[in-house]
Amino acid sequence: MANQESLETRIDKIIKVPLISSKLPVSPLDFLVASNIGGLASGLINPSLPVYFALGTLAVFYTWILGCGIPYKQKLFQAKKINFLETFGADIKHLNEMPLEERAREESVLIQKVNDEYSPPSNNRREITEKVEEVVTAFLSGYTGERVETKGKVRKNNLIGKVFYPFALGITNPMDGDITVPGGLGVMEAGTIAHETAHRKGYMKEMEAQVIAYLALSTSGDKELVQSANCDRLLYQMRSMASKRRVRIKNIQNSGLRDEIKRDFLKCCRRGPYAALMRTAITPIYVLRMKLSGQKNMDDYSKGFTNFLYTIGNKVT
Numbered sequence: 001m002a003n004q005e006s007l008e009t010r011i012d013k014i015i016k017v018p019l020i021s022s023k024l025p026v027s028p029l030d031f032l033v034a035s036n037i038g039g040l041a042s043g044l045i046n047p048s049l050p051v052y053f054a055l056g057t058l059a060v061f062y063t064w065i066l067g068c069g070i071p072y073k074q075k076l077f078q079a080k081k082i083n084f085l086e087t088f089g090a091d092i093k094h095l096n097e098m099p100l101e102e103r104a105r106e107e108s109v110l111i112q113k114v115n116d117e118y119s120p121p122s123n124n125r126r127e128i129t130e131k132v133e134e135v136v137t138a139f140l141s142g143y144t145g146e147r148v149e150t151k152g153k154v155r156k157n158n159l160i161g162k163v164f165y166p167f168a169l170g171i172t173n174p175m176d177g178d179i180t181v182p183g184g185l186g187v188m189e190a191g192t193i194a195h196e197t198a199h200r201k202g203y204m205k206e207m208e209a210q211v212i213a214y215l216a217l218s219t220s221g222d223k224e225l226v227q228s229a230n231c232d233r234l235l236y237q238m239r240s241m242a243s244k245r246r247v248r249i250k251n252i253q254n255s256g257l258r259d260e261i262k263r264d265f266l267k268c269c270r271r272g273p274y275a276a277l278m279r280t281a282i283t284p285i286y287v288l289r290m291k292l293s294g295q296k297n298m299d300d301y302s303k304g305f306t307n308f309l310y311t312i313g314n315k316v317t
Helices: 028-042 049-078 084-088 100-116 125-144 159-164 186-200 206-218 223-241 245-253 259-269 273-292 303-311
Strands: 013-016 146-149
Touching (some): 013 049, 028 049, 028 159, 084 206, 125 206, 186 206, 186 259, 223 303
């Protein structure tokens, strides 16, 4: 792994990726969805109104693509990316299976670690976002020699998330880099923002984004970010050992975690009837998208991530 002290000396190029959508009060994609819904509803009032809505939607779509999407993608295409196999000796297709007993050992060590080192997380979204952006940028630049800066806000709500992905902890629009991460995640918030920030920087595979987020935060030296990285690793280890959500929740409740961390973990696992319904409906489509892009399945988040750390010899002490 790159020495954190040498990161700045290796930088030979700075790429500033424009995040125009994140500066707007409303996500352009939300506006497009809302206008389509409005167009369909208006047809009940006047048959000619949907035509005007459609024309307006088309105009907004082209403005969004030309003004937000293309500038974002153009800059990302200029940036170097980490080759995981060459850099770490592991990638999605080259992983060693972590033995069950090692998973249990790591879970036990992490529970003790996060309990002992707990400190209340900050509720300052802007401060967390800025720290995460800098840490992830510095981590990646240590391997590529390029600072790929993606400075932009992280939304707390959007229409797409509430309607189609109410079960997701975070969402990144790959067309323009717009990120949404709901508030109230506690110790999981910085890690979730880091995962989405990796997506924003062009690492769209889930396991790769999770690896980048964890390694960047865990080596940052920032107490809050390190805590979030450890909690991320622990929760994904718990998920890998219990595929059923009901069992997972019970394991968290009986884990011996301090109440503050347990509460945040349960928030990430529990979901209402509508969120559960949408997860059931969306998951097959999402898994297909993952496979078409060279990924495996939803296990990439948990087993893939923890297998990766095991393969490269990244142990918790």
